[in-house]
């Protein structure tokens with residue numbers, strides 16, 4: 474019995490050390506559930522794979538982790554969603570650029586915080602600003618169909634934008650606005666740790682690849698952001714305006730599917 478208790482104490486200490494090291498490294502993405510991170514056609518429905526929300530309590534401050542580990546009680550296991558909660562908390566009621574004045578909602582991001590696949594768009598439009606969720610308008614409906622064509626659901630992937638607030642009249646984001654939001658996109662990527670990113674349109678593609686060639690030439694060419702493969706492709710809003718480009722976009726998405734399959738995810 475004493476042996477067993479000793480083993481349990483050693484196991485608990487080992488887990489605590491591991492989680493503390495991850496927390497110090499800013500890796501807050503540990504799930505309690507042994508869930509595969511992506512659903513494919515023919516697998517269980519996406520909801521069956523998701524960690525029930527009730528199982529985890531959001532942390533609001535990195536110090537919460539220290540407090541949690543300071544006690545002798547069983548350490549709670551944080552979820553990747555907590556990492557995103559911390560990034561969202563840091564963004565707060567953002568006033569870092571002039572877009573704050575006209576916005577209704579900050580549009581942070583949506584989907585699986587542990588997704589293998591991340592889509593990064595440009596910035597919220599009127600529908601997204603009204604609802605506080607990315608890609609819910611006409612372009613969003615097309616994006617949802619594109620995701621479904623990849624045998625995935627919106628809930629399987631993570632979706633966000635370069636800028637989190639709607640520019641007036643849906644104009645292009647300006648450099649100071651992109652610069653103000655960039656650290657938050659970077660943190661979202663760092664927390665989610667996607668295996669592949671799809672950059673939708675020139676703003677996401679230019680920011681994530683560091684290349685400023687036209688999207689017509691950039692698309693379909695696999696690039697990297699901090700070691701993560703990035704596939705630049707057309708923005709769904711552009712595809713709504715020019716349907717003849719849909720074949721190229723589908724080609725790019727099939728490349729992404731092949732890459733994920735090659736990675737075994």
Ligand code: URA
Nearest residue numbers: 594595596597607608
């Ligand atoms: N276009 C984008 O780039 N993002 C959205 O969220 C909606 C439309």
